[in-house]
Amino acid sequence: MTTSHQSTIEAALDSVLNPRTGTGMMASGMIADLDVAADGAATFTVLLRREDxxxxxxxxxxxxxxxxLPQPKIAVRDPEGPAPTTHAAPQSASAGVPAAPVPSEIPGLGRVIAISSGKGGVGKSTVAINVAVALAERGLRVGIMDADIYGPNLPRMAGVYEKPAVRDGLIQPLEAWGVKLMSIGFLVDRDAPAIWRGPIIMKVINQFLRDVAWGELDCFIVDMPPGTGDAQLSLVQSVLVSGAVIVTTPQEMSVGDALRGAKMFERVNVPMFGIVENMSGFLDPVTGMRHDLFGTGGGERLAEELDAELLGQVPLQGGMADAADRGRPIVIEAPTTAAAVMLREIADRIWAKASTVRQRMPVLEG
Ligand SMILES: Nc1ncnc2c1ncn2[C@@H]1O[C@H](COP(=O)(O)OP(=O)(O)OP(=O)(O)O)[C@@H](O)[C@H]1O
Ligand SMILES: [Mg+2]
Structure with a gap:
């Protein structure tokens, strides 16, 4: 019964003491919008102040x-930050999802595109950086933000390890391959304990969106951590996301995870731009034959299930991981390989969608 879940949840929340106030999370008023599903899964917002x-x-x-209790869905918000307004979408309310704040557009960022997945290691960062570089090569002004504060990938993948400068109170983004970059990995030491980095995902994401001198961009790519967690929620509540791209592998297993990942964006009314199937077979460079090492059809099934477009299937490419580790995306390192050609096509398809939602944006030539 929900009420018994409710009291268990409230007791558990109150067992966590805020050292600043000496009282539990419920008692110190740090929990808002608590909603308990029939199975005991809680959804709520933690009101986290700067000094907490x-x-x-x-x-x-x-x-x-x-x-x-089941995994909770937690959003994090600074109560001293801008107050969220109520979401108008009727289907969210009827689906029992608590009202989400209406995210605002951030002028200058252009189209915000989230690259997400249900499972880790499927190639989100690979897709994100290659799409970003491919769009920059097309003449667009592109930024990429690493929303993974526990395991930032961007410094290694872009081959950039400098500390960003701060000028006039704004963090200056770094740059590689014509793309502006920001990652928590630039700001903390690689071996800094995770506790130092802290789960203040909302704060970090907000800062990266608002306190970085991005300049005028056409397109802002967000490389998400895997899953449907706090980073995804924080992003969609912080900024108007133009669309999401879900990366999956051909295996059935990761498709199930990907489906959950995609549904999360659907619930908060973020358009689904489509599915990228990565590590989709191996093209033998000598014979040109395709070998399906990880099964087939996962991307297609997921696209069908979501009524979304399959944006492309990126083959397993020998040498790709090595090049990535040296900070060289495959579209730079080996632009004529099947994977690079496919990633450029995917970039164009994503931009075709992103540039046609709502406001007018520059159109690619050629
Ligand atoms: N098509 C591909 N061919 C060969 N190697 C690939 C391909 N796609 C990704 N890889 C390699 O697989 C590894 C995982 O990819 P990547 O880091 O992009 O995944 P991720 O989804 O961002 O992972 P995480 O969830 O940890 O952030 C990397 O070493 C990457 O270089
Ligand atoms: Mg990654």
Whole structure:
């Protein structure tokens, strides 16, 4: 019964003490919009002030899991930040999803495109950086943000390890291959304990969106961490996301995860630009024969299930991981390989969608 779940949840939340106030999370008014599903899965917002310790969100999550409850959906918000307004979408309300804040457009960022997946290691960062570089090669002004604060990939993938400068109170983005870059990996030491980085995903994402001197961009690519967690929620609540791209592998397993990932964007009314199937077979460079190492059809099935477009199937490309580790995206390192050609096509397809939603944007030539 929901009420018993409700009291278990409230007790678990209150077992986590805010050292600043000495009281539990419920008692200190740090939990808002608490909603409990029939199975006990809680959805709520943690109101985290600047002076609150970064670890509270993680502790809350652990306390709920320790109490035998399902994974909660947690959004994080600074109560002193801009107050969210109520979401108007009627289907969200009828689906029992709590009202989400209406995200605003951030002038200058252009089209915001989230590259997400259900499962880790399927190639989000690979797709994100190659699409970004391909669009920059087409003459667009492109930025890319690494929204993974626990395992940032961007410094390694772009081969950039400098510390960004701060000028006039704004963090200056770094640049590689004509793309502006920002990642928590530029700001903290690689071996900094995760606790230092803290689960203040909302704060980091907001800062990266608003306190970085991005300049005027056409297109802003967000490389998400895997799953349907706090980063995804934080992003869609912080800025108007033009669309999401879901990366999956051909395996059935990761398609199920990807489906959950995609549904999350659907619930918050972010358009689905489509599916990228990555590591989709191996093209033998000598014979040109295709070998399906990881099964087939996952991307297609997912696209069908979501009524979304299959934006492309990127083959497993020998040497790609090596080049990526040296900071060289495949569209730069080996632009004529099947993977690079496909990634450029995917970039064009994504931009074709992004540039036609709502406001007018520059159109690619050629
Ligand atoms: N098509 C491909 N061919 C060969 N190697 C690939 C391909 N796509 C990705 N890889 C390699 O697979 C590894 C995982 O890819 P990547 O880091 O892009 O995944 P991710 O989804 O961003 O992972 P995480 O969830 O950890 O952020 C990397 O070493 C990458 O270079
Ligand atoms: Mg990644």
């Amino acid at each position: 310790p970064a670890t509270l969100v993680r502790q809350v999550r652990q306390a709920l899991t320790a109490a035998g």
